Amino acid sequence: VDRVLAGRIDDRFATVHLGGLNLDPREARAVRRVKILGCGTSYHAGLIGAQMIEELARIPADAEPASEFRYRNPVVDPDTLYIAVSQSGETYDALAAVQELKRKGARVLGVINVVGSAIAREADGGVYVHAGPEVCVVSTKCFTNTVVAFGLLALHLGRIRDLSVKDGKRIIEGLRKLPGQIAEIMESEPEIKKLAQEYADAQSMLFIGRVRGYPVALEASLKLKEVSYIHAEAYPASELKHGPLALIEPAMPTVAIVPDDDLLEKNRAALEEIKARSGRILAVAHQEQEKADRTIIVPKNEDELDPILMGIPLQLLAYHTALALGRDIDKPRNLAKSVTV
């Protein structure tokens, strides 16, 4: 995270510098919509990025799996800024989506880890996330850095559009706190290891989160699936009552993302619904949750940056669950470093 922030924040003016972006202020002001494309973890980071761009730059934004986008003959709109996200920069579905967009005359930026990779070469500009090599096949630190890069990008776009000047300082101070707060979370690893051992007997797990918490739930469930092979499903907390509550029973624990923001009471109500059906709950929150059986407490940052911190203990949870089950974490079955088909 230090690396993705390095040199990009100006002390005096709290301005964000994104040198390789290749998007001049006139072009940035003309953007009417942002569409983010990526696969797996990169798609989930893009979902958080889209929310940040809406919140901090007030530009309508959404994310879609690149693998779906490339097959559905999408409308390519000249006023939309397309952003491709990829750790490896080589994932074929993401590359194919970028090539299709470029063929149709779209402007495409990349939020990429590997410098000089195929998608980085194909894109018109973008941001490198400097997460270093992902030693394991699954993307972890790159997820974190990608979301931080989106925070910088959202601020940059907001500034160019003369917005979020006050928010800018607040968010920049929040970004600066991240490395220390991440170190704090890493100190709770022994506690998370114990929790992983406690929950490793689950056949299936439900992950829930609302708005900012939903992409975190998606990513945490993907991490668990990828490395531990436990079935895990993510749902927006607001959708619980539209079906998934039927699944709640003691054999299927729920991991709930419960940040201290303006949705706290709504999220607590969801915990009550689960408890009323004898569901076991592991909460990731900023304070102890009374309805949860266990709570992992993470440090509070600015609301918009909470997803960055809340994902990390759940990466650790997936890792220690996989270890407890004797899985080969560095070589998860059926997963390739950069998916080529």
Ligand code: F1P
């Ligand atoms: C995309 C991705 C990863 C996943 C696995 C397979 O990779 O879906 O998110 O963990 O490695 O590929 P990338 O485009 O971000 O390199």
